[in-house]
Amino acid sequence: xxxxxxxxxxxxxxxxxxxxxxxxxxxxxxxxxxxxxxxxxxxxxxxxxxxxxxxxxxxxxxxxxxxxxxxxxxxxxxxxxxxxxxxxxxxxxxxxxxxxxxxxxxxxxxxxxxxxxxxxxxxxxxxxxxxxxxxxxxxxxxxxxxxxxxxxxxxxxxxxxxxxxxxxxxxxxxxxxxxxxxxxxxxxxxxxxxxxxxxxxxxxxxxxxxxxxxxxxxxxxxxxxxxxxxxxxxxxxxxxxxxxxxxxxxxxxxxxxxxxxxxxxxxxxxxxxxxxxxxxxxxxxxxxxxxxxxxxxxxxxxxxxxxxxxxxxxxxxxxxxxxxxxxxxxx
Amino acid sequence: xxxxxxxxxxxxxxxxxxxxxxxxxxxxxxxxxxxxxxxxxxxxxxxxxxxxxxxxxxxxxxxxxxxxxxxxxxxxxxxxxxxxxxxxxxxxxxxxxxxxxxxxxxxxxxxxxxxxxxxxxxxxxxxxxxxxxxxxxxxxxxxxxxxxxxxxxxxxxxxxxxxxxxxxxxxxxxxxxxxxxxxxxxxxxxxxxxxxxxxxxxxxxxxxxxxxxxxxxxxxxxxxxxxxxxxxxxxxxxxxxxxxxxxxxxxxxxxxxxxxxxxxxxxxxxxxxxxxxxxxxxxxxxxxxxxxxxxxxxxxxxxxxxxxxxxxxxxxxxxxxxxxxxxxxxxxxxxxxxxxxxxxxxxxxxxxxxxx
Numbered sequence: 218x219x220x221x222x223x224x225x226x227x228x229x230x231x232x233x234x235x236x237x238x239x240x241x242x243x244x245x246x247x248x249x250x251x252x253x254x255x256x257x258x259x260x261x262x263x264x265x266x267x268x269x270x271x272x273x274x275x276x277x278x279x280x281x282x283x284x285x286x287x288x289x290x291x292x293x294x295x296x297x298x299x300x301x302x303x304x305x306x307x308x309x310x311x312x313x314x315x316x317x318x319x320x321x322x323x324x325x326x327x328x329x330x331x332x333x334x335x336x337x338x339x340x341x342x343x344x345x346x347x348x349x350x351x352x353x354x355x356x357x358x359x360x361x362x363x364x365x366x367x368x369x370x371x372x373x374x375x376x377x378x379x380x381x382x383x384x385x386x387x388x389x390x391x392x393x394x395x396x397x398x399x400x401x402x403x404x405x406x407x408x409x410x411x412x413x414x415x416x417x418x419x420x421x422x423x424x425x426x427x428x429x430x431x432x433x434x435x436x437x438x439x440x441x442x443x444x445x446x447x448x449x450x451x452x453x454x455x456x457x458x459x460x461x462x463x464x465x466x467x468x469x470x471x472x473x474x475x476x477x478x479x480x481x482x483x484x485x486x487x488x489x490x491x492x493x494x495x496x497x498x499x500x501x502x503x504x505x506x507x508x509x510x511x512x513x514x515x516x517x518x519x520x521x522x523x524x525x526x527x528x529x530x531x532x533x534x535x536x537x538x539x540x541x542x543x544x545x546x547x548x
Numbered sequence: 549x550x551x552x553x554x555x556x557x558x559x560x561x562x563x564x565x566x567x568x569x570x571x572x573x574x575x576x577x578x579x580x581x582x583x584x585x586x587x588x589x590x591x592x593x594x595x596x597x598x599x600x601x602x603x604x605x606x607x608x609x610x611x612x613x614x615x616x617x618x619x620x621x622x623x624x625x626x627x628x629x630x631x632x633x634x635x636x637x638x639x640x641x642x643x644x645x646x647x648x649x650x651x652x653x654x655x656x657x658x659x660x661x662x663x664x665x666x667x668x669x670x671x672x673x674x675x676x677x678x679x680x681x682x683x684x685x686x687x688x689x690x691x692x693x694x695x696x697x698x699x700x701x702x703x704x705x706x707x708x709x710x711x712x713x714x715x716x717x718x719x720x721x722x723x724x725x726x727x728x729x730x731x732x733x734x735x736x737x738x739x740x741x742x743x744x745x746x747x748x749x750x751x752x753x754x755x756x757x758x759x760x761x762x763x764x765x766x767x768x769x770x771x772x773x774x775x776x777x778x779x780x781x782x783x784x785x786x787x788x789x790x791x792x793x794x795x796x797x798x799x800x801x802x803x804x805x806x807x808x809x810x811x812x813x814x815x816x817x818x819x820x821x822x823x824x825x826x827x828x829x830x831x832x833x834x835x836x837x838x839x840x841x842x843x844x845x846x847x848x849x850x851x852x853x854x855x856x857x858x859x860x861x862x863x864x865x866x867x868x869x870x871x872x873x874x875x876x877x878x879x880x881x882x883x884x885x886x887x888x889x890x891x892x893x894x895x896x897x898x899x900x901x902x903x904x
Contacts, residue, residue, distance in 0.1 A: 256813045257740035280746050281677055281707035281738050309676055312712060347606050347657065349635070351675045489887055518891045523876045525606055526657030530873040530895070540898060 224406040229399050232374035232407050233263050233339075236381040237301065239411050241271050244299065247385060250277040250286055251303030251339075260305055261341060261400055287313035287338065291321050294336040299385060307342035307394065308351040314359075321390045322365030337384045341397035342370075343435045343485055345532055347525040348397075354522055355434075355486040360392045361463040361495065367416055368462040370394040372437035375407045376460055379414030387416060394462075396435035403438075419466035421473070425455030428542050429473045431496055432483040433459040436533060440483050443538035452546065462492050470496060471503035478509035479545040483538055488516040510548030513541035553753040553765045555797055558772040561825045563834025567773075574772060579832075579841050581623065582771045584850045586615040586829050589639040591854040592648060596655065599862065600806040605655045609635045610802040613769075616828030617733045617796040619643050620774025621701060624782055630669040630687045630700035632680040636733070636800075637673065637703040646670050648861035649868075656865060659875070669700075678708035681717035681730065688721065688728035688785070699727040699785040701778075707738025709752055718791065722759040727785035729778060730793045733768060735800040740813035756793040768796030769828040799826050874902040 227235060240247045249264060255278035258265035268276035279286040283304060290300035304310045310317075317338070324332045344353035361368050369384055369391055371377040377395065384391035422437070423444055432440040437458050444454035455473050459466060474480045480500060482493040493514045500512055515533045523531050558567045558574075565571055593612050600608040611618065614636070622643035625631065633641050638651045645668050654661025654673065662672035669687075674680030684702030691698040708714050709732065721728050732752050736743045749755065756763025762784070766773040774796055781792035801819055803810045810816055823830060836842040877884065877892035884892070896902055 252738075253740045255740075258812065260739070260807070278741050278745055280710035281741070282710040282712070284712050285710065311676070349607055349675060488891065518877065518895070519885075519887050520876050520880050520891075524654075524657040524659050526871045527659070527873070527876050528657070530871070530876055537898065 223409045225409055226404050227374045227407045228401045228404050229371070229374045229377050229395070230261055230263050230401060232378040233381055233395065234265055234267070235407070236378040236385075237264060237267060238270070240301075240382060240385045241267065241275060243411065246297060247299045247301060248275050248277065248293065249301050249303070250279050250290060252279055252281055252305050254278060254303050259303060261397065263303065263339070263395075283309060283313040284316055288316045288320070290336050291316060291324070291334055294334045295324065295332045299335050299337075301337045301339060301385060304338060304340040306348075306352045306354075307340040307356060308354040310338070310340055317360070317366065317390070318363055322363045325389065326365065333388060334390045335388050337381070337391045337393050339381075339393045339395060341395045341400070343396050343398050344522050344525075344528045345398040345435065347528075350522075350524050353525070353528065355484075355517065357394055357462050358486055358490050358492050361492055365389070367391045367464070368394065369416055369460065370396070370434040370462055371460055372396060372399060372434050372458050374405050376414060376420070376458075378407055379412050380416065380460065382411060383413035383416050386413065391416070394434060398435040399438070414460070417461045417464045417466060419457055419459040419461065419469045421455065421469065422458050423454065423456040425453040425477070427453045427477055428479045428481060428545060429455045429457060429477045430481050430483060430538070430542070431457045431459065431470065433462060434485070436483045436485050439533060439535055439538060442535045443542060446535065446539055447542055452542065454542065459496075465495060465499060467499050467503065470499050474500050475504045475507040478507050480508075480512040481515060481538060481541045481545060482512060483515045483533055485517050485533060487519050488514065489519050491516055510545040513545050515541045549750040549754045553751045553763065553795070555765050555767050556773050556777060557767045557770050558776065559770050559831060559835050561831055563831055563836075563838045570772060570776060573776070576841060579836065582619055582775070583832055583836070584854075585619040585623065585643045586771065586832065587850050588854040588857070589615045589619065589642060590829060591851065592642065592858050593639065595858050595862070596652070597802070597806060599652075600655075604866070605652060606657050607805050607807050608655050609805045611636045611639050611800065613799045613801040613827065614733055614735060615639055616771035616832070617768035617774055617798045620771040621731050621778045621794075621796070624775050624778035625701060626698065627667075628669070628696070628698045629782075630671070630684065630691070630698065632671045632684040632687070632700060632702040633673050634680065634703050634705065634708075635673045635675055636705070640703060641670055644668070644670060648858060649864040652861055652865040653868060658868070658871065659879075660868070674704075678704055678711035678713040678717075680704070681708070681714050682720060684728050684730070685717045685721035685726045685791070688726035688791070689724050692725070692727055697786040699729065699782050701729045701731050703731050703733065705738060706732065706734040706736060706743055706752060707741065707746055708732075709755060710746060718755070718759045718761070718793065721791040722761050725788065725790035727788075728791045729781045729785060730791060731778065732793065732795045734795050734797050737800065737804070737814070739804040739808060742814075752795040753793060761791050761793060763793040763795070765795045765797060768798030769826045769831060771828060771832060872902050873899060
């Protein structure tokens with residue numbers, strides 16, 4: 218008999234705090250850095266209490282300079298540390314874009330493995346919380362397009378903890394996207410202590426037979442609601458949470474879409490160039506002849522994420538997902 | 549560096565003129581203009597915080613304590629100049645002529661709030677830190693190329709001077725001698741991070757040395773010092789002498805935004821005690837009392853006019869037509885490109901058309 222695993226009830230942001238604390242305790246080389254993460258505990262309180270517990274040298278309030286501290290984190294990572302840098306909102310990562318694109322993601326290749334960059338960049342992303350403009354971006358595809366950095370995006374507290382620990386232990390840079398809309402929207406039982414979830418593996422949240430819904434991050438609750446609503450029409454939807462956006466879980470995607478033959482991809486990011494297109498490419502490559510209908514994509518529009526007065530129009534809704542499901546069913 | 553860049557004052561915290569060079573320039577008209585603008589700004593700011601608490605606008609960035617820095621600098625501008633504010637400079641934008649209704653709409657998540665009044669050059673508030681600084685350099689350079697005497701002013705906080713855009717903007721402007729005033733409001737906190745943890749530099753003004761441009765430090769709570777130093781920098785800019793850096797040393801009494809809790813990182817009771825020395829409105833009132841300009845009847849009228857004007861603006865904001873879904877598609881490009889056109893059509897069809 219397996220011993221019962223001890224758990225605690227946590228929100229997603231608490232689970233992240235728990236993962237950070239565990240890794241700070243376990244590995245002296247782990248260092249947190251970012252704007253307002255120390256005394257203030259981060260603007261979302263993800264690092265609450267960690268500076269007082271581990272000291273200012275390990276939980277570092279940086280100057281207001283994203284290019285500066287991400288660049289410095291690269292230097293620290295190359296020189297023996299494991300920096301976990303927080304970008305306050307994904308929309309503020311752009312000054313550091315050059316450092317990530319031209320250095321973090323390709324130092325290993327440039328030096329044929331001599332220098333490596335084991336660092337994590339954490340960033341809350343997404344709209345739907347009435348935040349000011351630029352605080353709502355969902356631009357994961359800018360980073361999945363960068364060769365040499367992994368992109369992870371959990372949707373639940375337990376996954377967030379296990380994936381963050383895996384990201385910190387990963388030998389390469391990882392961008393860890395946190396759906397801010399899910400930070401405190403729900404709680405679940407999260408195992409205590411250290412555990413990790415393999416990067417690159419998605420998760421089947423709901424087993425189904427008629428339609429596959431593929432999504433991630435803050436769109437998972439929307440996908441789940443749509444699947445629930447389709448039950449009334451006696452349509453059985455399978456819901457897949459990709460959890461990692463690079464590299465994608467090709468096996469999980471193809472196994473499901475070969476079974477159902479009908480797929481709806483849901484993401485918050487803009488349509489053109491979105492990660493949904495890479496999912497579609499996997500369906501095309503692995504499962505073309507199994508498809509009974511063209512795959513539908515429900516996404517944010519090709520518009521900047523609007524001010525919050527308009528954000529409800531931008532964000533994919535359950536209604537749009539249901540409509541897409543009906544479309545793949547009636548083809 | 550503090551010695552090389554002393555904090556310039558014209559009026560001391562007790563309300564006495566300490567720089568006699570300006571005695572004749574401080575007219576009753578100027579005093580009344582400054583006072584009424586600063587009161588208008590404070591009434592607006594407090595009202596906006598309260599609106600946010602009631603859920604009538606979104607997250608709001610208060611500026612209480614920074615009225616003199618914003619009024620003194622904005623009122624030094626000419627009507628055709630350019631203003632590049634941050635999310636904390638709506639006081640400056642108000643003083644320069646932005647409408648209160650627009651400012652409230654902006655804080656209520658509406659793009660309509662970013663449209664400046666006709667003929668006014670006011671950029672939308674800079675949200676990502678320091679990004680507006682190179683824009684101000686560019687707009688000023690354009691005025692120079694066009695051969696006008698217009699200038700631009702860029703507002704930014706202490707934390708912004710850590711960003712690359714600050715340094716790149718100052719360098720660019722200094723090379724092309726752009727007529728721009730880089731106006732720093734050093735309120736000594738970037739959200740939770742205090743000045744001494746933000747930079748090793750003792751002043752912000754000293755950063756001008758790197759670009760070989762004039763740099764001064766003024767008491768940001770002395771509206772006269774701010775006004776006359778900004779005038780001087782603007783005059784130099786208009787005369788082809790290029791950019792300047794002004795550091796206005798001030799304080800924000802409240803939170804970074806309504807989503808922030810300052811008691812996490814500083815003693816708010818101590819912050820409040822600073823009013824005795826730094827509150828710019830209290831200082832101006834002391835000066836008015838000391839020099840015979842204090843008139844309670846007039847002050848009551850200024851307060852009432854400000855409150856009435858703001859109530860009217862709130863009414864206009866709340867009666868403003870609902871956000872139209874079609875608007876998010878229509879302004880991405882001059883002409884709709886096919887993917888957006890298709891997305892718009894499908895979406896409007898699903899929701900049963902655009903709101904009227």
